[in-house]
Amino acid sequence: MREITLPISDETIRSLHVGEPVTLTGTMVTGRDAAHKWLIETFIKKTRQPQGDDLKVYDELKKLLNGSVIYHCGPVVSGLDTKDYKFVAAGPTTSIREEPYQADVMKHFNVKGVIGKGGMGPKTLKGCQKTPGVYFHAIGGAASYIAQRVMKVLGVYKMEFGTPEAMWVIEVKDFPVVVTMDAHGASQHAVVGDSSQKVLDDLLAKPY
Amino acid sequence: MQPDLTEKILELIRRTSSSLPADVEKRLRESIEKEEPGSAARGALETIMKNIELSRANSTPICQDTGTPIFYVHYPEGWSTRKLREQIRAAMVDSTKRNFMRPNAVDAIYDKNSGNNLGGEDFPTIHFEEIDADQPLVIELMLKGGGCENVGRQYSLPDNSLGAGRDLAGVRKVALDAVQKAQGQGCAPGILGIAIGGDRGSSYAKSKEVLFSEMGKRNADPELAKLEERLIKESNEMGIGPMGFGGKTTVLDTKITGMHRLPASYFVSVSYMCWAYRRRKMTVKGEDVIYD
Numbered sequence: 001m002r003e004i005t006l007p008i009s010d011e012t013i014r015s016l017h018v019g020e021p022v023t024l025t026g027t028m029v030t031g032r033d034a035a036h037k038w039l040i041e042t043f044i045k046k047t048r049q050p051q052g053d054d055l056k057v058y059d060e061l062k063k064l065l066n067g068s069v070i071y072h073c074g075p076v077v078s079g080l081d082t083k084d085y086k087f088v089a090a091g092p093t094t095s096i097r098e099e100p101y102q103a104d105v106m107k108h109f110n111v112k113g114v115i116g117k118g119g120m121g122p123k124t125l126k127g128c129q130k131t132p133g134v135y136f137h138a139i140g141g142a143a144s145y146i147a148q149r150v151m152k153v154l155g156v157y158k159m160e161f162g163t164p165e166a167m168w169v170i171e172v173k174d175f176p177v178v179v180t181m182d183a184h185g186a187s188q189h190a191v192v193g194d195s196s197q198k199v200l201d202d203l204l205a206k207p208y
Numbered sequence: 209m210q211p212d213l214t215e216k217i218l219e220l221i222r223r224t225s226s227s228l229p230a231d232v233e234k235r236l237r238e239s240i241e242k243e244e245p246g247s248a249a250r251g252a253l254e255t256i257m258k259n260i261e262l263s264r265a266n267s268t269p270i271c272q273d274t275g276t277p278i279f280y281v282h283y284p285e286g287w288s289t290r291k292l293r294e295q296i297r298a299a300m301v302d303s304t305k306r307n308f309m310r311p312n313a314v315d316a317i318y319d320k321n322s323g324n325n326l327g328g329e330d331f332p333t334i335h336f337e338e339i340d341a342d343q344p345l346v347i348e349l350m351l352k353g354g355g356c357e358n359v360g361r362q363y364s365l366p367d368n369s370l371g372a373g374r375d376l377a378g379v380r381k382v383a384l385d386a387v388q389k390a391q392g393q394g395c396a397p398g399i400l401g402i403a404i405g406g407d408r409g410s411s412y413a414k415s416k417e418v419l420f421s422e423m424g425k426r427n428a429d430p431e432l433a434k435l436e437e438r439l440i441k442e443s444n445e446m447g448i449g450p451m452g453f454g455g456k457t458t459v460l461d462t463k464i465t466g467m468h469r470l471p472a473s474y475f476v477s478v479s480y481m482c483w484a485y486r487r488r489k490m491t492v493k494g495e496d497v498i499y500d
Contacts, residue, residue: 021251034319044493076272076310088307089263089272094355094393116453118355118393139252140355140395140451141484143272144226162321163311164272176255178248178453192454194393196446203442204370206256208377 002101003174007067008112011196013132016179017182018186024136027154029064030073034165035158044108057157057167062171069136072098073114075147078139085153086155087170092117095135103127119180128183135181135190137151144207149175181192216297216490217347218306223499224349224488225274225308227264230485231423231459232485239397239450239457249455260389271395271484274309275351277325278334278416282348285341293334293424296347300325300332313358317383332491345492347442348420356394356482361386362412365474374474376435378443379464386478387443387459392452395482397460399423400439403477405467415479418463420487427464436462450483460485 004012008028018023031039041048043058050058075090093115095102102114102124112133114120117140128134138146152171159166180188243250263270277300281292301324313327314320325332339346340379363382365374370385384403391400403414423498426433432458439462449455460483470474488498 019248026405065320074272074310076269076274076307078307080246089269089274091272092275094358096393118391132252137451137453139255139259141271141353141482142255142259143270144263144266144268147268147272148262162314162323163323164321166475178251180453188339188454189391192448195454196388196391196448198447200225200384203384203445204381208375 002033005070008069009067010132012132013112014183015090016182017184018182018188019132020177020179022136022177022179024069024115024177025173026068027064027171028069028071029061030071030075030166030168030170032072032074032165033097034091035167036098036105036163038158038161039105039108040101041135044104059156061167067110067112069115070105071170072112072114073167076143077153077163077168080163085156087147087150087153090140090147090150091141091143092153095120101200103130106131106133115175115177119187120155125181125187125190128181129185132183134179134183136177137180138175138177146175149173210291212291212295213492214295214298214302216492217296218302220347220349220488220490220499221299221303222267222275222306222308224351224486225269225303226267228260228270228461228484229487229500232483233260235460236397236421236483239460242456243450247455248453248492249449249451249457252450252453253457257298269308269310270486271353271482272310273353273355274312275353275486276312276357277309278350278352279332279334280337280348280417280420281334282337282339282343282346284343287309287336287345289336289417294479295449296332297326343475346489348489349487350416350420351486352416353395353482353484356398356480359386359390359394360388360412360415360477360479362408363476364479365476376431380435380478382476383439383478384442384446386480387448391448392450394480395484396448396452397450397457397483399460399481399485400443401479401481402462402464403467404464404475405469406475407470407473408475411467411475411477412479413429414465414467415477417468418465419479419481419485421463423461432466434463436464
């Protein structure tokens with residue numbers, strides 16, 4: 001299996017194709033619904049004024065996300081009271097909810113990859129071609145297994161969003177994923193969506 | 209004097225979150241052989257099996273989304289449901305501190321996570337059912353993740369776009385539509401809970417309740433049993449596969465139940481349960497507590 005180290009170069013991104021299983025090693029940041037909404041409203045569309053530590057976090061995220069990946073994950077974390085954080089369970093969450101935001105976040109922060117589950121839609125696929133970037137599919141529900149690939153929690157931003165929605169900076173080693181959307185416009189989700197629709201149409205036409 | 213069951217309920221939560229029931233695990237293991245060696249679908253199932261073993265060994269959540277906790281309490285006549293509710297809620301708080309549960313209750317208006325898995329009167333969900341005084345107390349718990357909950361669907365028949373009328377033929381059509389629309393987003397392979405009839409609320413509740421029954425157990429009504437079998441087979445023909453990667457295993461089982469409805473309404477509610485089909489039961493007989 002191909003091993004990929006973060007940050008990822010454009011050349012490496014373009015060499016990845018749908019269906020390829022890879023492992024990821026390096027520093028990444030988790031971000032899901034609240035984080036994407038916050039990034040878009042505060043820094044990209046600027047419909048909301050920065051508050052509290054927003055600008056400071058933005059500067060740090062710019063460095064962290066540049067060339068790296070965002071992981072759609074709301075982990076179970078131990079050590080919340082002592083701040084000696086450790087990931088206990090950390091599988092992917094459903095990515096499609098970030099469809100309105102993802103392409104813009106990728107472009108703005110030069111994010112090279114998104115890890116999640118269930119795949120994403122046409123807007124993100126276009127974003128993958130432009131940035132360039134890819135969608136890495138992790139195994140949904142494999143939370144204990146993936147948590148063991150998280151070697152270290154380096155820090156956390158936006159704890160006020162709550163543990164699942166906060167942005168956790170993590171160091172991972174050999175994180176297993178499958179490329180299901182690539183920088184060349186291919187999407188396994190579009191393929192399976194279309195083929196299953198055809199089967200459904202045939203099934204609906206059958207008598208009871 | 210009614211015993212304090214907080215510790216015992218905590219153990220029920222630990223087991224439910226970290227240890228998948230044997231019937232579910234067996235069905236998942238059997239499905240590995242159906243997928244092509246080296247395929248992404250098979251890889252997904254193999255990772256799932258490793259995760260199941262690891263979670264059980266370490267008492268860590270199978271899935272980080274520890275879900276909506278849904279309790280069904282069958283209590284002998286004379287027991288205080290108020291005390292049972294307090295004990296369940298105390299066990300929820302404790303289970304969150306011990307990381308068996310993720311803080312999962314978010315105030316929808318103010319966007320604030322309560323941090324302890326308690327939220328208003330409705331989180332966790334607790335159903336009480338009184339039974340005879342000489343029967344043992346039984347508490348069932350299901351943890352249903354948000355990814356699969358989000359792909360559940362409710363149809364009001366007739367549905368012209370699908371050509372689905374008010375009969376079992378129509379039910380079949382909308383159920384297949386729900387599976388196709390879910391793709392891999394509900395963490396396929398999934399299990400379908402289907403309620404026919406009721407009102408919008410009771411129908412959805414029943415579609416989850418039916419998921420407490422054992423894998424492979426068919427409806428006593430031969431017509432419904434036949435439809436269950438057919439839906440499993442036809443769902444798998446769609447080739448969505450584990451995680452939506454494409455493959456042969458899309459749906460592991462289907463449970464259908466019928467309800468009474470108003471003459472005007474014909475609802476079909478489809479609850480999709482992810483492969484991390486977490487449901488457990490505890491039975492209290494005097495001093496003894498038996499976990500299934």
